[in-house]
Amino acid sequence: MRILVVDIDSVTRWVITRSLKEHVVVESTSLEEARLLLTNSSFDMVLLARNLPDGDGFTLLDEFEENNFCILTVNPAIDGVQQAISKGALGFLRKPIDIKQLRFTIQELEDRQKKTKSYTDFALVGSLVNKASKIRSIINERMPFLIYGEKGAGKTSLVKYLLTSENLTFVKLKGPQSSLEAIVKAFQRKVAYVVLDDFHENCTCFQNNLVKSLLIGELPHRIVFIMEGDPLGLIQKGRFDQRLYSYLKDKMVTLEPLRKRREDIPLLIHHFLEMWTKEKGSRPVVMSKRVMDLLLQYPWEGNVAELKSVVFSILEKTKGKAEIELGDLPSEVLALLAGFTFVKEMRKNIRDLLGRDYNLHRRIVELVERVLIEEALKEVGGNKVRAANLVGLHRNTINYKIRQLFGGGAWILEKQQN
Template sequence: MRKTDVEIIPTLFNHIDFLVVTDKEGYIEYYKVFRSLGSRIVKDPVGLHILELHQHLDEKTSTIMRVLKNKEPIINEKQYLNIFKERTVTVISTTLPIKEGNEVIGAVDINRYIYKSIRDIENSKYEDITKKKNHVFTIDDILTKNDAMIKVKNRTLKAAQTNSPVMIYGETGTGKELIAQSIHNHSLRKDNPFIVQNCSAIPLTLGESTFFGTTRGSFTGAENKMGLFEMADGGTLVLDEINSMDINLQSKLLRTVENESFRRVGGKDLINVDVKLISILNEDIYSVLENNKMRRDLFYRLGVVLIHIPPLRERKEDIPLLVDSFINEYNFKMGKNIKGVSKDVMDLFMEYNWPGNVRELKHVIESVFNFTEDDIIEEEQLPNYIIPKEQEKASRISINSNFCLNDAVDDYEKGYIELALKSSSTITEAAQLLKISRQSLKYKIDTYGIEIK
């Protein structure tokens, strides 16, 4: 793409804060920041691969890589990008494929900051999006009436006021990263980088360079590159699923945490960093230690402040609050006006065990929104696995003005007697199957007028 063509792009949009153009492989050919928010981590990234510049992204989360793969534009998607040393910025990205005939030869990525504190967007068409769905979580986003969760919120606020490492643990889907974001956003580090790294996604051979960076020439193809600790300097680094990290890498992480310094791979200079560490476990702590998934000395260092998130089945009084919140969210996202759930649905929600916790509840609500056209969510619109088999049977039972309990009991008893008789060759055998005397069974057969074949 010619430079003159690139420079026309800003004139086609009302606001652009920075612009990226890559080739078909994802290597940066043009990069320009129109509105700087501090010292750039990489001053001139031209020639770098986009995933080298944004190391916390991958081929599935980078809009540029997805556009290059799928050959379709992505319009107005939120991304968190580490561009400046002083902060992680949240942007609205529009990424378009550059085509030559039918072939995609590159991508252009147009970005706007969406924090009101960074730019005035009062008259922007993105104002509602920013207010309603693109905020970073704070303690106020944790909806609860549960005593244990209220203690978690209080503990979270206290943890935010110190630099001590925090370890958050709980089942999958309980909202552990929400707590991590809340700690960061209620701390003095809130305007500095907030970086999340899923430890299970780090290849064994790249673990050290991912965390500590590399020095040019340290191995074939190595360049001067920051690791996660440098990128998070002054801010917060979240180590998600730390129990999946290679045990050998854990020892190097321990040394860095204790000394607050490290050397890049192949480097000689000691680099000092100021990083608040938050680690997340999706298993019970003691199980992790007993199964040697985590070094005990690293646990003692990272688990200075422990925060346990209870599963949803232990805080069911929060389900109505969460349901209302998710309905409001998907009304906005999908342009609907659903007002709530029926009493039967809420009863099912309160009885269900929720193995996937809050995330599962949210996905159930989203699933229903794809099909319902009514104002109220009804039982038949729920995924089948939510309704237990005994509940399916109960749902076929109805009571009306002609209902009589004695008649219903008689019909129920008559049905079992007929079934026993069909399963037996004699009345005596049927009585033994029903565990009553032959005389009692003969009396009931006569009473109900059951024909014996």
């Protein structure tokens, strides 16, 4: 495998390079250097640290989303690893690097790449069926079209799936990589379509020249435009050419965010469960009703990409389970999902109380602290030291809180011990 290690830490780079002599390992110490390497070379895996001398390493996740990224981190909670996973990262390796875990991660990726997959990575389900039908009719006429929506909604995946299923070859040009020269060269290779991904990142001067070439017939019409955001909104911001909008007006398809098509969520989850069992060769897995309800309530701001990442994270950490219950969820996933539900309910209650109580802040803080400490004491049978550790307080602080909130606290301790 070709592996790129992007990290300013020389010890981490040395350990990885020295331990993986059977692979081709390339090292990079900066964001700009890594960007150049990823643009001009192909890698099977990228081991990526976030803190680089010239910027946030996680920007590469957006720029090179087709690569297999694994995050290098000292502290997953602080380094925003869950954010990276929601963007499609495979997972993380904690520093100092455990070589056995590193080799296991590489082996898993190799196994995945070697398998002949009898399924597609794209779930054509629910509301996407009608979208796909419209796009297929455009493709059959070899006409251009524009597909737009939020990041992670599945725009690029849908286009790839449909072109591949129609046995049509294509070249994808991403954002600033796009140019008239690059498009001409792609069509000279006799491809059926050129896909312009992240088209909203291109300057309007390029867009203007492109629409001119299309209108006078200098370029084939077989171009797919993929954009993040609403075309009319981008026109108002001066980021989308008005004539190009008119040219594509009748051939536009929008992919709504997942929160606006919640009926698709159970179908997508079922698809990801099937993907997992086929890839791993394991027995079928189902989510319990309580887990499914929790997944349905979450807003999924990262859309389909985040949903897939969370489902796979659950499956990875609950191997062997035929039915996944609420108690089986990894702590970070449960915190993500349950935390949203808690905040949602709290917002509603606070809105109801605003203006009715001038001491609202103090009352809410006391109420939350009271419930938190009471539940912690219940969990550990009234042991104050263990309860303090459970909620992250010093034992002197929890003693003070018990006296403050429970008037001495003897009754609450007796209650939790019985």
